[in-house]
Each structure stands twice: as C-alpha cells, then as structure tokens.
Amino acid sequence: MTTPQRIRTPLTELTGVDHPIVQTGMGWVAGPRLVSATANAGALGILASATMTYEELERAIIEVKERTDKPFGVNLRADAGDAGKRVELLIRHGVKVASFALAPKQELIARLKEHDIVVMPSVGAARHAEKVAGWGADAVMIQGGEGGGHTGATPTTLLLPSVLDAVDIPVVAAGGFFDGRGLAAALSYGAVGIGMGTRFLLTSDSAVPEEIRRQYLGFGLDGTVVTTKADGMPHRLLRTPFIQGLEETSVVKRAVPTARRMLEFKKLSGAGWREFAGDGLRMKRSSDRSWVQMTMAANTPMLLKAGLVDGDTEAGMLASGQVVGMIDDLPSCEELVDRIIAQAVERLGSLAGNLV
Template identity: 65%
Template sequence: MTGTGATETGATDAAPEPPALRTPLTDLVGVRHPVVQTGMGWVAGPRLVSATAEAGGLGILASATMTYDELEHAVAEVKSRTDRPFGVNLRADAEDAGERVDLLIREGVRVASFALAPRPEMIAKLKDAGVVVIPSVGAAKHAAKVASWGADAVIVQGGEGGGHTGGVATTLLLPSVLDAVDIPVVAAGGFYDGRGLAAALAYGAAGVAMGTRFLLTRESTVPDEVKRAYLARGLTDTVVTRKVDGLPHRVLRTDLVDSLERSGAVTGLARAVRNAIRFRRLTGVSWRSMLTEGRAMKRSGDRTWAQVLMAANTPMLLRAGLVRGETDAGVLASGQVVGLLDDLPTVADLVETMVTEAHTRLSSLP
C-alpha cells in the first residue's frame, strides 16, 4: 500500500466505505467507525485529522504544541477539508485552557480530549455546549474519577503504547477499567489492525485509539526519512525512559536516548533549561504561564521541581525528530507496535482494511 492515487484527505475515488461498525463510541460522537487517531504533538495536524474524519474515524488535533492562533487556524483548516466530526486534544493545566475551551464551543468541535483530567467545571461547561469530553487515563481509579465528574468516555492506554505510558499491559488494564466505569472505554496501546479492533470490542471496549499506526500513514506530515527510521525497527527497538521529562516515556531506542540514559542530573537539567527557553520562543508562552503550569504539575503528582523543569524537554526533543527530521538529535515517541509495521497506507485504506477485517473476525465468532 505504498502507491499513489489518494486525494489530499486520503479518500480514494473508487473504493466505497466499508459497512459502518456501530458501537457506543460511534453513537456518542457521530462517526462511522470506532477508530480514533490520537492527538500526537507535532503529528496530528489538519491534514491527518481531516483524512481520519473523511475515512469515518475520529481524528484528534494536537493543540498542546500550538499557540492559540495556530489552534484557531488548524480548526478552521480541518473544517474546510471535512464536514465530519473531529476532536481537539487540550491541556487542562494550560494558562489559556479556558480560551481554548471557548474556541471549541464557538467552532462546534465535536470532541474535547485531555491527557490530564480536566476540572469538573470545565467538563460541565463543555458538556453544556454539546461537546463530548473524553479524557485519557492510565488506571481504573482515574477512569472512575473522571466518570464521576461527568466525562462522556475515556481512552485507556496500556504499557505497549508510545509516549507517556504506564507499566500495565492493555490486556490487563482494559478489563480493569471496563469493570470500574459504565461509560464507553476506548482501548489504546498495541493496536494496528482489524484483529486488534475485534479483540478490543470483544473485551467490551467501544473502540481503539492509535498513534504510531496513524503516524506511519501517507497523510502524516512526519518527514519521510523519519518514517523510514520507524519502519526499520523491530519489536524490541523501543525503550521506556524517564530521562526525557521525568515520567515514563516510550520512545524509539536511538543513540540520543542512550546518551540521555547515561547522562547525569546536572546535564539533564541544563538541557531542560535550554529547551524551556526554546519552547517559550516557539509558542509565545510567557515565563509566568510556564511557572503557573509547573506549579500545577507539581501539585497534581509526585514530581520534583527538577522533573517539572525537565518537562520542557518533551515538546522540543519531539519537534526535532518529528518535524525537523533530526533523528540523531530528537526523540521519537513510539509504541511497541512499530515492530509489526512495514507499510505507509493512506488513512482511508488503513481504516477500511481494519474495519473490514474486524467485521470478518467478529462474524466468525460463535
């Protein structure tokens, strides 16, 4: 699936859409298929999101690495490319989170997703305006908490997933969350084809969410040389490191990551200071805002101030690899599933193949 012939949104002229695969997620959001493209920083832009929407899935814009103006333009571009539902991933602890929520409401964005749990009043405001709220969680207790606050659904990522991740496999984490809440649960971590989608639905999930698989599509704006670097990896070529920002982070194993693993605290903090300055210049975030967000991060978990400062590493190291193509100077977030991928399909082909295979697998069950 590496030829050409797709439109810019990834849909082909000849291939009809596969039969809709209806679940509580599709009913909730208004999409045809229970396939979610996650809000990956520097990756999930308008082209990928609109292609996912046109293919019948739920595409989610990544706004944490955008300024407010960039987010406004990105939402407008998605709406110019598709009239189907899509979502935006927000940082609940951002200084301008309230303004971004207002933007989603004003523009009629269907879904607001969150990597960190939004406050109950933020959930209520979005829901009152008809926006579906879907936080990401890493434990059953967190799912129960956001459900009690009014979240409409949750995405739960097992340890196989890329980026910030936990230590419990999806096959164990998913059923624990399903037992804890009565809202739709979307499974993430280790999914890439129709077999996985069918398995998740058999567990009781309402769909699957994927990052690495969508990163490795033709509509993804990640540089081609970086995509080739991903496709060359095997199942054991990712590593979970805390040296990026102090939290467990699954990334491709590279010379830079090995160097970070060997570096001491002083070297890591010096790098974080430089990246904090670069991130501020790039996004226009004020020092006051960064300090406010740092305090919120400190209150919301058990991070030290050193780890809070290290958080500046994440967006800048990811940008070096995923935007600028500097595989030797950037960090490449990746799920373990990268070792099973060897192609760059269009988003339309990916979703169609997944849904068709899932239909076949599910119909064959007794």
C-alpha cells in the same frame, strides 16, 4: 470511497463517526492534515493542541473544517492556564470531541457538555476513570503500557478489563493496536473502539518527514525503550542512538541542554515568564513530579519537535508504541481504516460462526 462495511458502537453513536477508530492527539504529529484525512476516512481524528499556541490552535481548527465536514476532536491540556479559553474556542467552532491527557476540572466538563461536546479524558488507572465518570465525562480512553509517549506499566489486556469493571461509560482502548484483529479483540473485551497513535503516524497522510517514517519501519518489537531520562516520567520512545546516549548521560551533564531547550519552548509558545511559570506550577500541583522533573518536562516538546518535525534524529527523540515492530507500510488513512474494518468484520463474523 471508504468501506461500505460498518461496525456501530456507542463510540460511533456518541461522536457521529462511521467507524470505532480514534487517531490519538500526538504532539507535533496530529495536525490538520492527518486529522482531516482520518475524519474523511470515517474515523475520529484528534488535533493535538499542547504544542500549539491559542492562535495556532484556532487556525488548525479552521483548516480542518475547510478540509472535511466530518466530526473531529481536539486534545487539551487540562492544567494549561488558558484551558478555559480553549474550551470556549471549541464551543465557538462546534468541535465534536474534547479529549484530555489529565482529568479536566468539573466545571470544564460541565461547560463542554452544555454545548453537546463529547468529553473523553485519557486515563491510566480504574480509579481515574471512576473520578472523571463521576464528574460527567461521556467516555474514557485507556492507554496500556504498550503505547507510545508517556505511558504506564500496566498492559492493555489488564488495564482495559479493570476499567470496564469500574465504570459504566464507554471505554476506548489504546496501546498496542494496529489492525482489525486488535479492534475485534477490544470489542470482545467490551470496549467501544480502539485508539491508535503510531499506526496513524505511519501513514502517507502524516506530516512527519517521510525519511523519519521510513526509519520507523526498520524497528522491530524490541525497538522501543521506556525511559525517564527525557522528562522524569516514563516515556516510550524509539531506541535510537540519541536515546541510548541520553540513557547513559548523568543529570548534571543534561542540565545545560535541558535548560536551553526549555527556553526554546518558552519562546516558541509565546508565553511570558509569568504565564510560563504559572503553567509549570499548575502542572506541578496536578502531578507528583519533583521540580527537577518539571524542568525536564519543559524539555520534552523541543526534543520531540527535533525528531518528528525537523527530522533530526541525532538531537531529537521519536515517540513510538511497541506496535512499530508490526508495521511495514505507509498506507493512506482511508486505506488503513478500510482494511482494519474489513478485517475486524471478518474476524468477528468468524468467531460468531464458530460459537456453539
């Protein structure tokens, strides 16, 4: 049984979930098992489709629907060559929420909204929030620099109010959240809920190998590093010996293994050379990366797969937010959501009682 306590916000109203908590779309991590467990706990689970082929995504959506009758979402790459086709897939299967790491085109937003699918892009600056709000997005998720994976330099406590001041659509806060105190704080700022990646990765419902999850628990608040050596963009990862070695290796020495992993990801994705090159060109146009950085970017999925799926920390990397240093257990998603809501209700009630 999930907690009878509820915190109603515009996020719960928009998406139909019980609690204003979002499990973010982490590549190789946010699969059917974790997403359905999150949904059954009353929060919003989001499938990560960037590391899935179209066929794998459809199978994943079907599996989630078999495991739960609750609302869930799918994270899409807005610059993918088959983004339009994937949008139609969400429409066909009645997915409730579409999230995007990059701003989706106006026509994609319009198409999703025609079918009452909630559009929630992730943004790293107020100007990005203003753009997607003007295009019709229903909500945005911000991620402060404390967050894992690709991240910016602005902390959540500054990014959140800057975005709240810039737009009048609901804002979900991510980056540095792991408990009910964080939810209470985010709601006090004016956010409609929180997004969490690392905290959901470190649950018993996560498909990440248990020995890897237990390794995460051994890291402190200084256990992560933001590096550009993985794919040319700031990436927050666990400070493992592999990452320390990557930091100390020159671009020239990284070139051959980078190219090899890029070819491995091409093979895994099932894409032909024309499609693979087209995706790269679209990604290049939608960002300010150099061609060297683009080549490195194709390296990232295989490095993450090695760590998060294969459990090989000597040849792979482990994305993580700074909150890893505050986490010491592996609860189920239901246990996690219940205690976050209970703690948030207690904190908000205490604050209200102390007002004069």
